[in-house]
Amino acid sequence: MTVRFGLLGAGRIGKVHAKAVSGDANATLVAVADAFPQAADAIASAYGCEVRTIETIEAAKDIDAVVICTPTDTHADLIERFARAGKAIFCEKPIDLDVARVKACIKVVEETGAKLMVGFNRRFDPHFMAVRKVIDDGKIGDVEMVTITSRDPGAPPVDYIKRSGGIFRDMTIHDFDMARFLLGEEPVSVLATAAVLVDKAIGEAGDYDSVSAILQTASGKQAVISNSRRATYGYDQRIEVHGAKGMATAENQRPVSIEVANGDGYTRPPLHDFFMTRYTEAYANEIAAFIAAIEKGTKISPSGADGLAALALADAAVQSVKEGKLIKIG
Amino acid sequence: MTVRFGLLGAGRIGKVHAKAVSGDANATLVAVADAFPQAADAIASAYGCEVRTIETIEAAKDIDAVVICTPTDTHADLIERFARAGKAIFCEKPIDLDVARVKACIKVVEETGAKLMVGFNRRFDPHFMAVRKVIDDGKIGDVEMVTITSRDPGAPPVDYIKRSGGIFRDMTIHDFDMARFLLGEEPVSVLATAAVLVDKAIGEAGDYDSVSAILQTASGKQAVISNSRRATYGYDQRIEVHGAKGMATAENQRPVSIEVANGDGYTRPPLHDFFMTRYTEAYANEIAAFIAAIEKGTKISPSGADGLAALALADAAVQSVKEGKLIKIG
Amino acid sequence: MTVRFGLLGAGRIGKVHAKAVSGDANATLVAVADAFPQAADAIASAYGCEVRTIETIEAAKDIDAVVICTPTDTHADLIERFARAGKAIFCEKPIDLDVARVKACIKVVEETGAKLMVGFNRRFDPHFMAVRKVIDDGKIGDVEMVTITSRDPGAPPVDYIKRSGGIFRDMTIHDFDMARFLLGEEPVSVLATAAVLVDKAIGEAGDYDSVSAILQTASGKQAVISNSRRATYGYDQRIEVHGAKGMATAENQRPVSIEVANGDGYTRPPLHDFFMTRYTEAYANEIAAFIAAIEKGTKISPSGADGLAALALADAAVQSVKEGKLIKIG
């Protein structure tokens, strides 16, 4: 069976998914829609699909599933429309920046019985998946302490930051999801600090660029997250899980792994400098998992509930910074 | 411009090239030929190309280039036929196991002005390319000592070994080419030893499974090669170049790079266990370089002369083992 | 010049310092005192020094400096006595578990003009010193985020824990000092969480075994600390400093650095399993720095004020856990 896709949104992340869908033997990219015809045309010609409107994709008989890559403030509406249209839905994170809106959207998804996957791509990185498997196989015993380091090579434009919901909802949200993925227990409390160390303009926009957070579960398991909007050495993405019987880590990835030695020392090249090259395999695995869940009728993960849970942690982190105290979840 | 390909041979390595050609934005796989119709059909249906005979591909107007993946003893004949047919030719190594036959074949290629690339895929591995670039950029000064370690996860069937021309012509030949690629000077002498340590059946077939060789250039630069048909830890492929100003190395690659620590120590997973997964990027880069040379009309490398030079080193190594002495080249 | 030492306390850490003093070309170990004559005798015979009482060491003309390795609750009293006796004083951390008592003790030290070094040995580890030098040399720009991981191979006896002042004052205090050493700015707030994951008996004794803490300075620099009383893979001691221009890390140390590869992967041995072998060089460098400061009359670091500052952070961490909020310092 082949799953026939419509792509909503032909921007940067839309291109990533167009490539992933096209490269999957079990999928066909049938159509793409975008408010900017040129963007849609570019994908259409690169991957041999049609340009359509959202409305015609909604009504199309030859489309089984959509990938939503439009601006964040359209996500919830589109999820509801396509859930009602009977399509399987893959939506980039977040569903919405407002918890109430996310809950309402998930309710529609449940009522319609639609399949919804939320785009936490890192769960599908082969190295992080392997760490999770080590945990599942019991090789490091009960998880005790999770450490997640995420640093971007550079900050996005301030205009983006203003619309992003803030660093905790835009960037740390991936780490909150990863913490849930690795802890195996729901966090019940959040502590966070935040500062502006990289760019004053970010502070003037009401956001932070350097943050630290601690999550704790009911049984006392802890996850520590460190984020920065700057890293001169590349896209820094590491996880470490310490358990009762051992520790599992996934180190950074680099495109070229040579070493040059001389009187100054031994030097390896910088890391990947962009999430698209760093997570190429993750994006491919993610869409493959979505397709497999559609074909086999299995439970989709990460689901809308996962998107909601990560957002709730982000909201709690914002509140923790503002109020200088531990925030309880749920 | 798009280069239109015919594929000759639909076996294991044929599939590798079918995938590489199909995945290249500047190429189209038009047709495939194989003595076994089922093998050709499999590739035709997977990549949407036609099944044709070698003869029809030879005569076809809609084919610009061929990839020769047939058995070794057909390579030279096919190169000559397709050179005369005016096609660009990519041929898997070796051109032939006999130096005289290779020379005759290259003569035909030169007379026809055909473009011929020989498949030394490792030159296109991104890590090895990066080492070469370090050399070219002068970062380690004049090359002095090259060290190449190649070990296969396991020995091929003895039937294969009998037809292979022996380990030096079948396996070490890649390292002889890599040594030439890295030394930047032609080797003028070869010393080699060889033994049967892995499988007695290999010895009974008249071949070796564990060999060491030293090449030396006129100015005294040295390359040391270590080969084994066995490596429990995966496909071991390392290069090291020591120069007057420094050293560059390319370490082994593994599909998953996590680490698990416990009372037994810190463990990373084994290496890739197969050349196809280890050299996926190399095969794609290789065909892209072939296409680029066709489109731009630039010199092709590695050429037939490179194939001949590596074979001559392999022959000299065989002779060195037999006669217990240093063999001069050229 | 040779500094003549008296050693107070001949227990486990006393032996470490006896060895460090004896091995230093600028020091002589003259005498040792301990409530248990056998312990004192053992050191006396191993290092060729006399057994004396604390009183006779206090009054001795042939002793310039003392190393205090007695139980914690005697530290402040002994510091005051030997400050008044005109000796230079090296005291194991902590000065006392009570901030008011530490302040009173430091006041006596200041009034007498005595030299006092507090034993934060990790500042003298060659790898951590090298990280600090990288910072001082401006190679990573302004420090932004410090990450400190400290995990003990196993928990101490519960009897020890009961007298220890709790994990924050006993174990994390080293990391609080290290954070101050690396941040280059005083922390102004502390957030901490704590749990019992390793041993219920530790919880029954009113303490924790797994803790996380975040410190923040006035300018927003952050330090994240992760502690556990258990690590199957050895004595886990890592620091990472992320700055505006780069990052510096000191990885774990192991006594033997080989690697064994087979079908299960590539395995390096576990880490050092004990602070004494891990920090052998640090203890030697520490006493050498103390001697150098005495001889040259230079400022001693880490000082009593450093001991006090680390204790204040530990107290704040305890309060943060209890009250579930951010605690301001100073």
Added chain:
Amino acid sequence: MTVRFGLLGAGRIGKVHAKAVSGDANATLVAVADAFPQAADAIASAYGCEVRTIETIEAAKDIDAVVICTPTDTHADLIERFARAGKAIFCEKPIDLDVARVKACIKVVEETGAKLMVGFNRRFDPHFMAVRKVIDDGKIGDVEMVTITSRDPGAPPVDYIKRSGGIFRDMTIHDFDMARFLLGEEPVSVLATAAVLVDKAIGEAGDYDSVSAILQTASGKQAVISNSRRATYGYDQRIEVHGAKGMATAENQRPVSIEVANGDGYTRPPLHDFFMTRYTEAYANEIAAFIAAIEKGTKISPSGADGLAALALADAAVQSVKEGKLIKIG
């Protein structure tokens, strides 16, 4: 029991052994002799021993063992004298540069029943010892291929080289011994190449500075050795042992193991730059093993026969380079 030592020769390597003997709890350095009184005085005052002549050490009742660190051309004579004087003898490599002289000397040692250890310090490096233990424990199965890389940070003075017996007898001899230590079988053939790439003056002195060699045992096990008199990145000392069931490696050692990351990549500091700092522990372990063999009356290893075997391999390598052929041993 304490072994009482006399030290013959107070030069660079003499100081290394003076320190090792003095630091050993089971040894006392009683006396030192050197043709240059100042050199002897320096060691005498640093370690609190007497200055004596070789004759008085020979006749002394208070000396059980000697360490011979005099110039190479005196080694064999001194070994014979002290063997006859009933002392245990530790002699720096080589016993002599002439095989016949070495054999004669060993005969005297055997006739007198003297204990003789030859100074192949690398056998006592904790990392190399650990590799050997991995082999002995059967963890990598039968040894098949040994790879040894030794490169000095810089070439010694040409005057030294003229008296050294040439690179194979002076430098590679350590690797020949290491190959024997790791192969577990005697090499029966040697192939070698050699060139002058580092310094023409070395060539003018009749020696080489860059050499490669292959040893092979009767069963076909191979050892490949790569040597250079130059390495900008420090003292390069690596071993790798590939066996039927796996591989064991000992990587290079560096004094400080930090890493600094920025836009240029991830850089670790250079290696140790000198054999004395690289092999500090090896020298201490070596003298401890000598002392233990004296005290327990156990067999000494490496023995005079080991010194002879390594020299024979060095001679064969010289001959292989000259004659351009494989040289059989024994």
